Amino acid sequence: MKKITNRVLQTLTLCLVLLVVLGSTDLVYAQFEFEEEDYRKFSISVQGGTTFGNDDSGLRFLRSNLNTMTAQTYNFGGGAEYAITPFWSLGLGYRYINVEGEAGTFETDIHSIGLNSYFNFNRFYRSSSISDYLNPYLTLGVGRDFYTYESADQSVSKNEMHLRAGLGLALTLSNTFEVFGQYDQYAGSNSFDNIRTGFPADMIGTATGGIRIYFGGAAQKPYSKAPPLISLSQSEVREYRQNSERIPGMEEQISAKDEEINRLRDQIAALEDEHQNELNELYAELNQKNENLLRLESEVSDLQSELDEAELALETGLTQQLSAGHYVQFFAAFSENSAQSARQVAISMLNGVIDNPEQKVIITRRQQYYEVRIGVFDQYTNADQVLDILDDTFEDAFVVTFARPVNLEDRYRDIQVTNRISADLQE
Numbered sequence: 001m002k003k004i005t006n007r008v009l010q011t012l013t014l015c016l017v018l019l020v021v022l023g024s025t026d027l028v029y030a031q032f033e034f035e036e037e038d039y040r041k042f043s044i045s046v047q048g049g050t051t052f053g054n055d056d057s058g059l060r061f062l063r064s065n066l067n068t069m070t071a072q073t074y075n076f077g078g079g080a081e082y083a084i085t086p087f088w089s090l091g092l093g094y095r096y097i098n099v100e101g102e103a104g105t106f107e108t109d110i111h112s113i114g115l116n117s118y119f120n121f122n123r124f125y126r127s128s129s130i131s132d133y134l135n136p137y138l139t140l141g142v143g144r145d146f147y148t149y150e151s152a153d154q155s156v157s158k159n160e161m162h163l164r165a166g167l168g169l170a171l172t173l174s175n176t177f178e179v180f181g182q183y184d185q186y187a188g189s190n191s192f193d194n195i196r197t198g199f200p201a202d203m204i205g206t207a208t209g210g211i212r213i214y215f216g217g218a219a220q221k222p223y224s225k226a227p228p229l230i231s232l233s234q235s236e237v238r239e240y241r242q243n244s245e246r247i248p249g250m251e252e253q254i255s256a257k258d259e260e261i262n263r264l265r266d267q268i269a270a271l272e273d274e275h276q277n278e279l280n281e282l283y284a285e286l287n288q289k290n291e292n293l294l295r296l297e298s299e300v301s302d303l304q305s306e307l308d309e310a311e312l313a314l315e316t317g318l319t320q321q322l323s324a325g326h327y328v329q330f331f332a333a334f335s336e337n338s339a340q341s342a343r344q345v346a347i348s349m350l351n352g353v354i355d356n357p358e359q360k361v362i363i364t365r366r367q368q369y370y371e372v373r374i375g376v377f378d379q380y381t382n383a384d385q386v387l388d389i390l391d392d393t394f395e396d397a398f399v400v401t402f403a404r405p406v407n408l409e410d411r412y413r414d415i416q417v418t419n420r421i422s423a424d425l426q427e
Helices: 002-033 121-125 234-271 276-316 336-350 380-390
Strands: 042-051 073-083 088-101 106-120 134-151 155-172 177-187 203-215 321-323 325-333 361-366 369-377 398-402 416-418
Touching (some): 073 106, 073 203, 106 155, 121 134, 234 276, 369 380, 380 398
Parallel strands (some): 321 416
Antiparallel strands (some): 042 073, 073 088, 106 134, 325 398
16 A cells, blocks of 8 residues: 555646646746736635535545445635746645545544645637637645544544645636636545554545636736747748858858958057157047947847838837828727638738728727727728728727817827828729
8 A cells, every 4th residue: 555655646746746836947948938027926716515424425536435334514714825827836735624424433633734736728729719718727736734633522633744646627707806617635634533454545536616816907817828839930940040150250250350451450559659649639530430329220120120110010000100081990809819810801801992901900909909990081981981991890880080189188198199101092
């Protein structure tokens, strides 16, 4: 029996180590994909439910396993958890568990304190919107049981270690509240029934339901709802390698510039005593040229960044700047993928109606919504014509004008209004 127990402990330890390593990997990628402070990490939970009896009936896994028959009773508890990564959380919890012998032959009150790990399996299908609402999870833990056994002629109090493993399913109600159901198996003392024979540990099965409360800002989501990891494409990897290969050549150019500067300094030092005023002018001119060179390099870098952003915006239609004028807003969604699909439908419908519809059908992010619009139009009547074209497909389409009224400025603070660029209908 001791060998079996050791194997069980070794297996549980190996699983825990593998899951922690997986959670740590998620943390490494997370540092590149999103800002950790944008998510809720601390939560508290309360739960309660049934403690299965050992009565030789029902499914084996929905029972306890002690050395004598026991009745079905109750348990309750609570805890506090902290998310280390989107995949892995640690928690400290308390559970009261009641064990009773059949016909009331004995009663054991267990006060259990444990350190628990939670592993969120929604991370494995995070690209699906279902993962925002349903999260199956695994919990593993270790702790200490303080229990008292009482029968008609005996009263025994002890405290011993326990191992716990369980599966649960959480349903997200909001960024603050989550309800869950959980099944656990405790492997604890072998004397909850005051009989130390048989299996090396008494097994107690529990099924509970509860609520978890997350703490954080109003717009923050639980850490397990962080975006999925994103892999680089082959073209992005090639671009990175090409830029890396340019570094040695740039170092040679810098070295050549350093040599040139040193030569100039030597010449200036030789002429310094004789031509002090001229030397000061040369220094000023040299400094100005260096500043101009740095400024030009900075401008080139900024222009390249703007070009990259413009190319990406042209392909995806994403922008946070709108020209003043009229727009036809025909779609809004929480998902960017849904907004992109609606954009492609509108582009195909407007080919031949307006010039360059792929440039005029744009997506803006406002608060939690991706809003899809067509514009800008100088004349309201032109916008109304496009609205008529889209009305059969997008029944909720309407015309909106920027800049917005003063009383709506706060709702549209994410969008910057710029000078008007017309997108009126073709002649």
